[in-house]
Amino acid sequence: MEKLFTALNESSEQLAEELQLSYIEAVAETGENLFHGDVLQDELSELAKKKVKKLYADIQLDTYELEEIRKAFQLCVLKGLKEGAHPNHQMTPDSVGIFVGYLVQRFMSNKPSFSLLDPAVGTGNLLTAVLNQLKDHKVESSGVDVDDLLIQLSYINANLQKHPVQFYNQDSLQNLFVDPADAVICDLPVGYYPNDEGASAFSLKADEGHSYAHHLFIEQSMNHAKPGGYLFFIIPNQLFSSKEAPKLNAFIKEQAYIQGLLQLPLSMFQGEQHAKSIFILQKKGEGAAPPKQAMLADLPKFSNFEGMQAMMKQINEWFEKSR
Incomplete structure (x- = not known):
């Protein structure tokens, strides 16, 4: 689960920086990428694409339990919510x-x-x-x-x-x-x-x-x-x-x-x-x-x-x- 969180988190940070997005918006983008098994953002520089692809390379979603996927994604969302994008939204524990x-x-x-x-x-x-x-x-x-x-x-x-x-x-x-x-x-x-x-x-x-x-x-x-x-x-x-x-x-x-x-x-x-x-x-x-x-x-x-x-x-x- 930690490995999956790291890939989601670091790729979100990379996308947020490159695309001028908030972290939580980048979490949505990276989740979509991971689901499709590709980098969907055409406006990314080649260097950024390579970095993000490298983070995804070791992640095979089929090898994870559903709860591991949910928890890793949840941790990224929690981080994004704490950054103030949605201060009034509290996630169910x-x-x-x-x-x-x-x-x-x-x-x-x-x-x-x-x-x-x-x-x-x-x-x-x-x-x-x-x-x-x-x-x-x-x-x-x-x-x-x-x-x-x-x-x-x-x-x-x-x-x-x-x-x-x-x-x-x-x-x-x-x-x-x-x-x-x-x-x-x-x-x-x-x-x-x-x-x-x-x-x-x-x-x-x-x-x-x-x-x-x-x-x-x-x-x-x-x-x-x-x-x-x-x-x-x-x-x-x-x-x-x-x-x-x-x-x-x-x-x-x-x-x-x-x-x-x-x-x-x-x-x-x-x-x-x-x-x-x-x-x-x-x-x-x-x-x-x-x-x-x-x-x-x-x-x-x-x-x-x-x-x-x-x-x-x-x-x-x-x-x-x-x-």
């Missing part, structure tokens, strides 16, 4: 993405093939982390994002890992061109949605002022889940303590059954006010039913092997007894 993948796999275990949607796909790190946990399933997946650079990175990320994903570069809170999905995953973008006119189409629009984007994403996800479909949200812990929370509570109660709420370790976040949880819903419809008891737990640190083993045992028992 690795351990969280892998754990969400495990949960999706468990809840969808009786469906050998299903459709999956991420309406806030960003760089595709959460989506591909989840897909990498679904090796025994045939998954038809889609991702939506309004940011053209992030969706380009997502597309390249998926290509390098050979995941066939349909991507849509559009405002995720407008009319989506995607079919309803069996499962939805979303690391909710937290904040206000500036388009008041667009928000007016939602039940969860604010009574006054800008609406919460994270509330609208929950409604949009529900709209694009099939009846009986599962939704896996990464939510801020304060989701149900805002002045708009009663309306959100009523909406969820009307539309879905709560399957689980798993609080992520506080040590992952810079202070309690930034802490998040994994919130699992099932949209009401044929075949859907409330669990005997919702899965509620505080997750231990992911590095705590014994704690995680005990947690996995609890989750497995919940699947046996409550569903």
Whole structure:
């Protein structure tokens, strides 16, 4: 993985310097090159082309595990995001993405093939982390994002890992061109949605002022889940303590059954006010039913092997007894 990261990183630096690009734009360019097995930038000098080709020469993508490719690409994207191109975009942590993948796999275990949607796909790190946990399933997946650079990175990320994903570069809170999905995953973008006119189409629009984007994403996800479909949200812990929370509570109660709420370790976040949880819903419809008891737990640190083993045992028992 280190070798792949080095090749991606050094070729990105070379392309950024030669083409007057930001580092993160160059990551997109080098990822495209690596996927096609060629240097696609005609405007590069011959010397620069030789340097970049030399970096690619030792990389055979077929010899890497999908998770190695995802992590190497993710490290370059993280470096680019830290340089300030997208200061407001936070990538879903690795351990969280892998754990969400495990949960999706468990809840969808009786469906050998299903459709999956991420309406806030960003760089595709959460989506591909989840897909990498679904090796025994045939998954038809889609991702939506309004940011053209992030969706380009997502597309390249998926290509390098050979995941066939349909991507849509559009405002995720407008009319989506995607079919309803069996499962939805979303690391909710937290904040206000500036388009008041667009928000007016939602039940969860604010009574006054800008609406919460994270509330609208929950409604949009529900709209694009099939009846009986599962939704896996990464939510801020304060989701149900805002002045708009009663309306959100009523909406969820009307539309879905709560399957689980798993609080992520506080040590992952810079202070309690930034802490998040994994919130699992099932949209009401044929075949859907409330669990005997919702899965509620505080997750231990992911590095705590014994704690995680005990947690996995609890989750497995919940699947046996409550569903």
